[in-house]
Amino acid sequence: MFADRRNGAGAPGGAPARPPLPGGALAPRSGSLAGQMVKIGMLGLTTALAVWAAFPLYSAGNWIGIGVVAAVTTLLFYVYLSPRAIPAKYLVPGTLLLVAFQILPVLYTVSTSITNFGDGHRGSKEEAIASIEASSVVRAADSVDYRLTVAAVGDPATGDLVFLLTDPEGRVQAGDADGLTELAPDAVTTDPSGRITEAEGYTLLGAAEVSARSAEITAFAVPSGDGSGIRSSGLSSAYEGDATRAYDADCDCIVDAATGARFTADDERGVFLDESGERLPQGWRVDVGWDNFAKVLTNPSVSGPFFGILLWNLAFAAGTVLLVFVLGLGLALLMHTDRLRGRRVYRVLLVLPYAMPSFAMLLLWRDMFNADFGLVNRLLGLDVDWLGGEWTARLALLVVNAWLGYPYLFLVATGALQSIPRELTQAARLDGAGAWQSFRHVTLPLLMVALTPILVSTFSFNFNNFNAVYLMTGGGPFPPDNPMVGGTDLLITYTYRLAFGGQGAQYGYASAISVFIFLIVAVISVVSLRRSRSLEETH
Amino acid sequence: MTATTMGARVTRWARLTGWRHLLLVVALVFALFPVLFVVSAALNPLGTLSSSSLVPQGVSTANLERLFSDTPFGSWYLNSILISLANAAGTVFLCALAAYAFSRFRFIGRRTGLFGLLLVQMFPQFLAIVAIYLMFTDITEYWPEVGFDTPWGLMLVYLGGALSVNTWLMKGFFDTVPRELDESARVDGATHAQVFFRIMLPLVAPVLAIVGLLVFISTINEFLIASVFLRDPESKTVALGLYGLISGERNANFGIFAAGTLLISLPTMAVFWFLQRFIVEGLTSGAVKG
Numbered sequence: 109m110f111a112d113r114r115n116g117a118g119a120p121g122g123a124p125a126r127p128p129l130p131g132g133a134l135a136p137r138s139g140s141l142a143g144q145m146v147k148i149g150m151l152g153l154t155t156a157l158a159v160w161a162a163f164p165l166y167s168a169g170n171w172i173g174i175g176v177v178a179a180v181t182t183l184l185f186y187v188y189l190s191p192r193a194i195p196a197k198y199l200v201p202g203t204l205l206l207v208a209f210q211i212l213p214v215l216y217t218v219s220t221s222i223t224n225f226g227d228g229h230r231g232s233k234e235e236a237i238a239s240i241e242a243s244s245v246v247r248a249a250d251s252v253d254y255r256l257t258v259a260a261v262g263d264p265a266t267g268d269l270v271f272l273l274t275d276p277e278g279r280v281q282a283g284d285a286d287g288l289t290e291l292a293p294d295a296v297t298t299d300p301s302g303r304i305t306e307a308e309g310y311t312l313l314g315a316a317e318v319s320a321r322s323a324e325i326t327a328f329a330v331p332s333g334d335g336s337g338i339r340s341s342g343l344s345s346a347y348e349g350d351a352t353r354a355y356d357a358d359c360d361c362i363v364d365a366a367t368g369a370r371f372t373a374d375d376e377r378g379v380f381l382d383e384s385g386e387r388l389p390q391g392w393r394v395d396v397g398w399d400n401f402a403k404v405l406t407n408p409s410v411s412g413p414f415f416g417i418l419l420w421n422l423a424f425a426a427g428t429v430l431l432v433f434v435l436g437l438g439l440a441l442l443m444h445t446d447r448l449r450g451r452r453v454y455r456v457l458l459v460l461p462y463a464m465p466s467f468a469m470l471l472l473w474r475d476m477f478n479a480d481f482g483l484v485n486r487l488l489g490l491d492v493d494w495l496g497g498e499w500t501a502r503l504a505l506l507v508v509n510a511w512l513g514y515p516y517l518f519l520v521a522t523g524a525l526q527s528i529p530r531e532l533t534q535a536a537r538l539d540g541a542g543a544w545q546s547f548r549h550v551t552l553p554l555l556m557v558a559l560t561p562i563l564v565s566t567f568s569f570n571f572n573n574f575n576a577v578y579l580m581t582g583g584g585p586f587p588p589d590n591p592m593v594g595g596t597d598l599l600i601t602y603t604y605r606l607a608f609g610g611q612g613a614q615y616g617y618a619s620a621i622s623v624f625i626f627l628i629v630a631v632i633s634v635v636s637l638r639r640s641r642s643l644e645e646t647h
Numbered sequence: 648m649t650a651t652t653m654g655a656r657v658t659r660w661a662r663l664t665g666w667r668h669l670l671l672v673v674a675l676v677f678a679l680f681p682v683l684f685v686v687s688a689a690l691n692p693l694g695t696l697s698s699s700s701l702v703p704q705g706v707s708t709a710n711l712e713r714l715f716s717d718t719p720f721g722s723w724y725l726n727s728i729l730i731s732l733a734n735a736a737g738t739v740f741l742c743a744l745a746a747y748a749f750s751r752f753r754f755i756g757r758r759t760g761l762f763g764l765l766l767v768q769m770f771p772q773f774l775a776i777v778a779i780y781l782m783f784t785d786i787t788e789y790w791p792e793v794g795f796d797t798p799w800g801l802m803l804v805y806l807g808g809a810l811s812v813n814t815w816l817m818k819g820f821f822d823t824v825p826r827e828l829d830e831s832a833r834v835d836g837a838t839h840a841q842v843f844f845r846i847m848l849p850l851v852a853p854v855l856a857i858v859g860l861l862v863f864i865s866t867i868n869e870f871l872i873a874s875v876f877l878r879d880p881e882s883k884t885v886a887l888g889l890y891g892l893i894s895g896e897r898n899a900n901f902g903i904f905a906a907g908t909l910l911i912s913l914p915t916m917a918v919f920w921f922l923q924r925f926i927v928e929g930l931t932s933g934a935v936k937g
Binding site for chain 2: 262447452
C-alpha cells in the first residue's frame with residue numbers, strides 16, 4: 109500500500125519461442141465449440157442476473173432502476189454478439205465496474221462540493237420543515253399515548269432510528285423521520301401490554317445502545333400529519349401532540365405559536381433565521397456555488413493552514429520518493445554483481461518489510477517511537493520524545509515510510525538493472541569512461557525510463573498517504589493554541605478532521621478540498637510524466 | 648600460504664565484495680529489527696506492550712492460544728484470505744482483458760482511457776466512501792445478498808478498482824510480446840479470443856503473477872472500505888479485527904496483536920518466496936530499451 113506498485117512503459121524485447129497452436133490452419137474461423145458454449149453460458153448468466161436484479165426494483169416501482177438494468181444488459185448483448193467492436197469486448201467488464209464503483213462516487217463527491225451537504229443540511233426543505241414541526245411537539249390535553257419500542261434500521265449503534273409504536277387500539281406502526289408506516293400484525297411480536305418485542309426488518313436497541321443514543325432519542329420526532337408529531341416520553345411510551353411551530357407558506361417562514369418568534373427561510377444558505385440571525389438547527393441542502401472553494405482560498409483561518417500544510421505535504425511526498433529511490437536503487441546496485449555470494453538470501457530478507465501487513469507495522473512503529481518505553485529510545489540510549497516534537501515526528505514519519513516503501517523500488521530496480529544489456533556498459537568502459545561516468549551516462553538514463561512512472565505514482569500515492577499519518581501520529585503534535593492543524597498533518601488528514609471531526613460532518617466543504625487535492629496531484633503527476641520518455645509508448 | 652598473500656587476499660576480498668556485505672548487513676539490521684520485535688512480542692509470555700523487547704524474554708504460545716480462544720481469529724483469517732484471493736483473481740482477469748485491448752487494438756479513446764485510469768486513482772478516496780456508503784444503503788435495501796455485511800458487496804467495490812495502474816503494468820508487458828506472434832496465429836485461423844487465451848496469457852504469466860501478488864497484499868491490508876462494509880464481528884477481516892483489538896486495550900492485547908500480525912504475514916511471505924523469480928522479471932522485463 110505504500111510506495112506504490114506501478115509501471116507503465118514497455119518495449120519490444122526478444123522473441124519468445126512460439127508455442128504450438130491447437131487447430132492450426134484447419135480451425136474454423138468462428139472459434140472453437142467450447143468457446144461458443146462458454147459465450148452462450150455467460151450471456152445466459154447475464155440474463156439471469158438481470159432478471160434477478162429487476163424483480164426487487166419492479167416491486168418497489170423503481171422504473172429508472174429497471175431502465176438502467178435493461179440498458180446495461182442490452183449493451184452487454186450488443187457488444188458480445190456483434191462481430192464488430194472487438195476492443196469493447198475486452199474493456200466492457202472492467203469498465204462497467206469502474207464506472208459504477210469508482211467514477212460515479214467521484215462524480216458524486218465533485219457535485220457535493222458546490223453544496224452545503226453535511227450535518228444539519230442533509231435533506232430537502234420539506235424534510236427540514238417536517239422535522240422542525242415534529243420536534244416542537246408538546247403534550248396537549250387530548251394527546252394519544254403509545255407503547256414505544258426504540259429500534260433502528262440495520263446496526264443498532266449507528267442505524268437510523270425508528271419508533272415502533274402500538275396505539276391504544278392495538279394497531280402497530282413504525283415511525284421514522286419521514287412519517288408513519290403501518291406494520292402487518294403478523295410481522296411483529298408483542299408482549300401482553302401490546303409493546304412490540306420483535307419486528308421484521310428492524311433491530312431493537314439494547315440497553316447499552318439506548319443509553320449511548322439517549323440524546324438522539326429524546327430529540328427524535330415522528331411527523332404524524334398536519335402539524336402534529338410523536339415524541340418519546342421515557343423509554344417505553346410516546347405521545348402524539350401538537351406542534352407549536354408551523355410553516356407558513358405566505359411568508360415562507362416558521363412561526364412559533366408559543367413565543368411568536370418568526371424564522372424566515374434563507375434559500376441561499378438553506379436555513380431558517382430569526383431577526384437576530386440565529387438559525388434553527390434543522391436546515392436543508394442547497395447549492396452554494398463556489399462558496400466552498402472561495403472559502404479555502406480567501407478565509408484566512410482556512411487558507412493560512414492550507415498553504416502551510418501543502419508545503420509539508422509536498423516535502424513529505426517528495427522526501428519519501430527520494431528516500432525509497434536512494435535506498436532501493438542503492439541496494440539493487442550493491443547486489444548487482446555476480447561475485448556476491450548469498451544474493452538470494454539477502455533479497456528475500458530485504459523485501460521482508462513488504463510482506464508484513466502495513467497497517468499493523470505502522471501501529472507497531474508508533475509504539476517503537478514512544479518516548480517512555482519505545483524501542484528506538486532504548487536501543488539508541490536516547491531520551492527523545494519523537495512524536496511530541498514537530499520536526500522529530502516528521503523525521504520519524506519519513507523513516508517509517510522509507511522502511512515500508514523501499515522494498516518495492518528495490519525489486520523494480522533489480523529487475524531493471526538486469527534487463528540492461530551488459531555490452532552497453534562494457535562499451536562505455538572501453539571508450540574510457542570510469543565506473544561512475546558509465547553509470548551516470550549509460551545506466552541511469554536507461555533505468556529512469558522504467559522507474560519514472562513508478563516514482564510518479566509513489567509520489568501521488570504518498571501525497572494522499574492517509575494511513576501512514578493517521579495511524580502513526582494522527583496528524584499531531586498539535587500546537588497548544590490550535591487543535592485543528594497538527595505538525596505532521598497532510599491535506600488529506602486535515603480534510604478528514606474537517607469533514608468528520610469535532611464540529612460535525614461538513615461533506616460539501618471537505619469535497620471542495622478533495623477537488624483541490626486532486627488538481628494538485630494530477631497536475632504534478634502529468635507534468636512529470638510528460639517530461640519523461642515513459643509516455644511515448646502510448647502514442 | 649604465507650601471511651602476506653593471506654593478507655592480500657583479505658584486502659582483495661574486502662575491496663571487491665567485503666564492503667558490499669558490510670553495507671548489506673547494515674541494511675538488513677534496518678529492515679529486520681521491527682520484524683524481530685513482532686516475533687519477540689508474539690512469543691512474549693506476558694503479552695503486554697510494556698514488557699516486550701527486541702530479544703524474546705521467553706518462549707510461549709500463550710498469545711497464540713489467546714488469539715484463537717478470545718477472538719474469532721479463525722474466521723477473520725479465512726475471510727481475509729478468501730476475499731483477497733478472489734479479488735486478486737478477479738482483478739488479474741479484468742486487468743489482463745483490458746491490457747490486451749490497450750496493447751493490441753487501436754481505437755478511439757485509447758489514450759484518454761489510459762490516462763483516465765491513472766487520474767481516477769489520484770482522487771482522495773475517503774470522501775468517495777460517503778458516496779459508496781449512500782449507494783450501498785440503497786443496494787442493501789433492494790438486494791441484501793450483495794449489500795452490507797456480505798463479502799460480495801465488498802468484492803464489487805474492490806473490483807471497481809481493478810482497472811488501474813496495474814493495467815499499465817500489464818500493458819507494458821503485453822507490448823513486449825512481438826506482434827508477429829499473434830498475427831501469424833490469426834493467419835492460421837485463430838480468433839482474437841484464442842490468441843488472447845492460448846498465446847498471450849501463457850507468455851505474460853510473470854506479470855499476471857506480480858499483479859496478483861500486489862493486489863493480494865493490498866487487499867489484505869485494506870481497511871477503510873472494509874470497515875464500512877463488514878460490521879458483524881464474524882464477517883470481519885484480519886485488518887479490521889486486529890485494529891479493534893488494540894484500539895481498545897492497546898497494552899494488554901499487544902502480544903496477541905503481534906501474533907496475529909505474524910500469522911497474516913505468512914501467506915504473503917510464502918507467495919513471495921515461490922514467485923521471487925517471476926516478481927523481478929514481471930515488474931520490469933522489457934521496460935528498458937537496449
